[in-house]
Amino acid sequence: MSLVAICIAQIAWVVGKRRKEAKGLAVIAPSAIFIIGILARFAMGSLIVSLTPEKLVLDGEYRQYLVSWLYSSDTVMIWTGYLLAGSTVFGLLERYKVKRQEVRTRDVKEMGWFELINKSKKRVYGYGQIRCVTTSILCLYFISSCISAWTGSMDRGASYSYWAEMIFRPEAVFIAFARLRQIGYFLLPLAWKDSSKMLKVFFVVVATIPLVMESIAGGRGSVLYPLIMIFFGIICNRLEKRKLIIYSALLILLLGFAVPYMAAYRDGASMGKTSHRDIQGRLGALLTGVKAERIVYRYMALGREMYACSDGFIIEAARRKDEKKYGVSDLSLEDLGKIWIPRWIASDQEYEKGDGASIAKGLMGVENKTWFPCITTPADLFRRERWLGVLAGGGIMGMIIWFLDRLWLEAGRKRRSIDTLLLTLLPVTYVQAGMYGTLRELIWQLAWELPKYVILFWVLSKGLRCIQALRE
Numbered sequence: 001m002s003l004v005a006i007c008i009a010q011i012a013w014v015v016g017k018r019r020k021e022a023k024g025l026a027v028i029a030p031s032a033i034f035i036i037g038i039l040a041r042f043a044m045g046s047l048i049v050s051l052t053p054e055k056l057v058l059d060g061e062y063r064q065y066l067v068s069w070l071y072s073s074d075t076v077m078i079w080t081g082y083l084l085a086g087s088t089v090f091g092l093l094e095r096y097k098v099k100r101q102e103v104r105t106r107d108v109k110e111m112g113w114f115e116l117i118n119k120s121k122k123r124v125y126g127y128g129q130i131r132c133v134t135t136s137i138l139c140l141y142f143i144s145s146c147i148s149a150w151t152g153s154m155d156r157g158a159s160y161s162y163w164a165e166m167i168f169r170p171e172a173v174f175i176a177f178a179r180l181r182q183i184g185y186f187l188l189p190l191a192w193k194d195s196s197k198m199l200k201v202f203f204v205v206v207a208t209i210p211l212v213m214e215s216i217a218g219g220r221g222s223v224l225y226p227l228i229m230i231f232f233g234i235i236c237n238r239l240e241k242r243k244l245i246i247y248s249a250l251l252i253l254l255l256g257f258a259v260p261y262m263a264a265y266r267d268g269a270s271m272g273k274t275s276h277r278d279i280q281g282r283l284g285a286l287l288t289g290v291k292a293e294r295i296v297y298r299y300m301a302l303g304r305e306m307y308a309c310s311d312g313f314i315i316e317a318a319r320r321k322d323e324k325k326y327g328v329s330d331l332s333l334e335d336l337g338k339i340w341i342p343r344w345i346a347s348d349q350e351y352e353k354g355d356g357a358s359i360a361k362g363l364m365g366v367e368n369k370t371w372f373p374c375i376t377t378p379a380d381l382f383r384r385e386r387w388l389g390v391l392a393g394g395g396i397m398g399m400i401i402w403f404l405d406r407l408w409l410e411a412g413r414k415r416r417s418i419d420t421l422l423l424t425l426l427p428v429t430y431v432q433a434g435m436y437g438t439l440r441e442l443i444w445q446l447a448w449e450l451p452k453y454v455i456l457f458w459v460l461s462k463g464l465r466c467i468q469a470l471r472e
Contacts, residue, residue: 085395
């Protein structure tokens with residue numbers, strides 16, 4: 001409960017700080033999103049795990065549920081230390097930063113995205129850009145979803161094992177820039193403003209059909225996170241408090257029902273037997289074939305579904321002083337230069353960008369090429385350097401988040417362009433795949449994935465400007 005309270009207090013403080021400049025968009029500042037992710041997954045997840053009835057855990061079919069339950073208090077302590085160290089450094093940097101001068105009143109065409117998106121008027125210069133970006137992104141990922149549905153590459157049933165081991169997937173180009181999809185759904189409520197009826201119908205079609213196809217395929221996150229993005233897009237648009245409470249309650253109810261229901265659906269025999277192209281059979285299984293007892297079991301195990309990482313096994317190995325298990329996976333970072341090598345060039349390399357799965361499976365003593373558990377950053381730091389690693393790593397992460405906040409504020413203030421729009425909205429995508437993985441995974445995100453999107457946005461913006469110049 002303490003970690004939940006700390007997260008809520010820090011979110012309120014950070015959003016209050018950023019609201020002065022970003023107004024409604026303050027809730028998607030990198031610092032706010034970072035803590036929201038911790039609250040939604042690890043703080044609430046560990047709280048629910050600790051409240052799970054002992055009998056259910058002992059009688060459960062998965063040992064990771066038991067380990068998560070036994071060491072939930074330890075993982076909370078590690079997360080609390082990591083978060084407090086980071087917030088202390090962040091607060092000190094925020095306190096001693098140079099105060100920004102007052103911004104002069106600017107013409108509407110010179111306003112940044114913070115000012116535009118928070119305007120209450122419907123017809124404002126710049127909404128055409130938002131509609132253009134939203135339409136383009138949703139069209140691209142509509143195509144991606146169709147390809148995935150036809151080939152079965154996004155299926156969580158009979159076709160899953162085959163595609164999970166493949167280096168190449170049919171929609172690989174789209175997956176490489178998957179965060180764009182989340183931005184498209186975030187922009188949907190804004191693009192809806194002042195759109196024609198035909199365009200609204202188009203939005204409904206290209207946004208809804210992929211979610212239906214992914215529901216049939218058993219893709220829980222790929223369905224729920226776009227809905228969360230739409231929710232963020234709504235609340236950033238100067239929403240009344242009464243409506244905010246209603247939408248928040250509806251989202252919580254939806255997630256509380258859909259998470260265990262989709263898990264129970266994937267447990268069903270029909271997922272493993274029916275073809276991904278048997279749409280009628282899959283729809284019948286989704287709507288009527290889910291057993292009530294499986295829903296109840298998955299609902300009772302909701303905490304583990306939220307806190308899906310296997311940090312408890314690190315605590316277990318440390319307490320037993322099992323050095324062989326505790327030291328699984330090379331602790332050195334000497335081969336970090338390989339993080340930029342694509343898998344299709346060096347698919348047999350020992351180094352893994354996402355080493356959390358191998359660490360977790362090594363601690364559990366299991367071998368499964370199509371199962372990908374995870375280890376969080378503070379747990380990996382504890383594995384390496386115990387509490388010194390947790391506190392020092394938390395402080396460094398606080399510096400990184402503060403720096404990302406400054407870059408985000410600069411992007412939101414600048415004169416509007418496609419690249420600054422996408423950079424301003426990029427942080428919200430980290431609700432799904434945040435900076436919470438192992439140290440290697442975190443370095444990969446900061447050194448490869450984040451620059452990749454910055455370069456992509458710059459190229460897109462320059463390309464559009466060139467096209468506009470040629471037309472003129």
